[in-house]
Amino acid sequence: xxxxxxxxxxxxxxxxxxxxxxxxxxxxxxxxxxxxxxxxxxxxxxxxxxxxxxxxxxxxxxxxxxxxxxxxxxxxxxxxxxxxxxxxxxxxxxxxxxxxxxxxxxxxxxxxxxxxxxxxxxxxxxxxxxxxxxxxxxxxxxxxxxxxxxxxxxxxxxxxxxxxxxxxxxxxxxxxxxxxxxxxxxxxxxxxxxxxxxxxxxxxxxxxxxxxxxxxxxxxxxxxxxxxxxxxxxxxxxxxxxxxxxxxxxxxxxxxxxxxxxxxxxxxxxxxxxxxxxxxxxxxxxxxxxx
Amino acid sequence: xxxxxxxxxxxxxxxxxxxxxxxxxxxxxxxxxxxxxxxxxxxxxxxxxxxxxxxxxxxxxxxxxxxxxxxxxxxxxxxxxxxxxxxxxxxxxxxxxxxxxxxxxxxxxxxxxxxxxxxxxxxxxxxxxxxxxxxxxxxxxxxxxxxxxxxxxxxxxxxxxxxxxxxx
Numbered sequence: 001x002x003x004x005x006x007x008x009x010x011x012x013x014x015x016x017x018x019x020x021x022x023x024x025x026x027x028x029x030x031x032x033x034x035x036x037x038x039x040x041x042x043x044x045x046x047x048x049x050x051x052x053x054x055x056x057x058x059x060x061x062x063x064x065x066x067x068x069x070x071x072x073x074x075x076x077x078x079x080x081x082x083x084x085x086x087x088x089x090x091x092x093x094x095x096x097x098x099x100x101x102x103x104x105x106x107x108x109x110x111x112x113x114x115x116x117x118x119x120x121x122x123x124x125x126x127x128x129x130x131x132x133x134x135x136x137x138x139x140x141x142x143x144x145x146x147x148x149x150x151x152x153x154x155x156x157x158x159x160x161x162x163x164x165x166x167x168x169x170x171x172x173x174x175x176x177x178x179x180x181x182x183x184x185x186x187x188x189x190x191x192x193x194x195x196x197x198x199x200x201x202x203x204x205x206x207x208x209x210x211x212x213x214x215x216x217x218x219x220x221x222x223x224x225x226x227x228x229x230x231x232x233x234x235x236x237x238x239x240x241x242x243x244x245x246x247x248x249x250x251x252x253x254x255x256x257x258x259x260x261x262x263x264x265x266x267x268x269x270x271x272x273x274x275x276x277x278x279x280x281x282x283x284x285x286x287x288x289x290x291x
Numbered sequence: 292x293x294x295x296x297x298x299x300x301x302x303x304x305x306x307x308x309x310x311x312x313x314x315x316x317x318x319x320x321x322x323x324x325x326x327x328x329x330x331x332x333x334x335x336x337x338x339x340x341x342x343x344x345x346x347x348x349x350x351x352x353x354x355x356x357x358x359x360x361x362x363x364x365x366x367x368x369x370x371x372x373x374x375x376x377x378x379x380x381x382x383x384x385x386x387x388x389x390x391x392x393x394x395x396x397x398x399x400x401x402x403x404x405x406x407x408x409x410x411x412x413x414x415x416x417x418x419x420x421x422x423x424x425x426x427x428x429x430x431x432x433x434x435x436x437x438x439x440x441x442x443x444x445x446x447x448x449x450x451x452x453x454x455x456x457x458x459x
Contacts, residue, residue, distance in 0.1 A: 010375050028364075031359070031360070031363055035355075035360045036356060036360075038356055046349075050349055053345075053346065054349055057297075057300070057350060060305075062305075064302070064306055068305055136304035138350070140347075140353060140358070141318065142353075142399060142410075143351050145352025173352045174355075187352060188410045189354070208416055211416050
């Protein structure tokens with residue numbers, strides 16, 4: 001106790017005697033306000049200096065990533081071969097099942113196409129995309145972003161959707177000439193419009209800190225949601241084509257206010273493992289033919 | 292020191308799959324900032340804080356400025372602590388890093404909230420004990436590593452420089 005008091009007295013004396021400290025404090029507050037001001041006015045664009053810094057680090061990351069992938073391949077193909085035979089048997093069974101499902105789906109697709117033409121809808125499969133390689137992951141453990149090797153000179157713009165064969169990845173958050181930072185759907189500041197595929201109940205997908213799971217927010221308690229329900233995108237804002245898989249409902253509970261449901265969604269894409277993505281440059285959707 | 296940081300940056304962002312999971316949860320700029328606050332003259336510390344925090348910001352999707360402000364606050368706290376308590380021994384450094392690691396879990400969500408992208412301070416995912424413990428241990432090792440780099444490059448610590456000025 002005595003030590004703490006002595007510490008406080010010493011600290012107070014230091015503040016009184018040291019004018020440098022006051023200037024230091026004032027400088028700190030100024031920097032905080034300046035950072036907030038810059039944040040308000042930048043809107044995801046990078047300046048020349050930042051562009052150059054991103055170019056240098058981006059190229060270094062690209063080459064380090066290549067080296068790391070090589071190391072990982074050695075570890076995967078030569079060191080971790082213990083369970084391969086067993087996995088092979090399981091995979092063969094899964095392939096047989098998948099083939100059967102594929103035949104059924106082809107049948108459904110054929111009937112769907114016929115019905116679509118009957119309803120006079122244009123088949124909107126002409127989604128324009130740009131392929132990109134994931135070269136780096138976010139430096140901070142509290143934010144979930146990825147960096148891709150395509151930038152504004154490849155026609156990318158801030159806010160464009162990023163997808164993978166497994167489902168939705170996120171949206172473009174920051175751009176430089178040759179690289180783009182993608183805000184993944186598991187990041188706390190992301191928000192993607194989504195619906196439950198079965199019941200069409202609508203909500204907003206947003207991430208959690210230190211977790212690869214997402215939350216489906218603003219879902220009324222009366223809405224029909226069950227475990228393992230598929231969550232898909234809507235065409236709201238023309239960011240993603242509708243019907244792309246976001247993930248599956250893994251947990252449902254009631255929020256503290258009792259009005260909404262607290263829904264946890266397991267993302268369809270393993271955000272730590274993806275290596276290639278597609279950027280949706282334009283998501284041409286089926287539009288009603290008025291003619 | 293900047294090269295050491297860039298090396299860690301590349302390992303963390305591009306080669307993280309090769310390392311164990313806790314490596315990706317480590318706030319690796321924290322020991323650098325605490326070290327600059329404790330052992331470097333004010334101007335040099337501020338310059339290093341700005342360069343590294345800005346470079347760190349560019350590698351993240353966090354709103355621009357979050358990390359610059361967050362690490363500035365940590366730098367100021369570390370600097371103020373150094374005026375009354377100068378950590379030299381291993382256990383003192385460990386105690387200092389434990390306090391600042393815990394404090395960082397409160398400061399970062401609040402700063403991020405100020406920039407429109409925060410999360411609850413008292414959530415389980417924010418105050419995950421395993422992550423905090425790994426953070427403290429890795430930061431401690433890094434801090435000792437930085438002391439070692441200074442020793443082998445014959446860099447005088449701030450205390451020695453201050454003492455020199457006093458004698459003059």
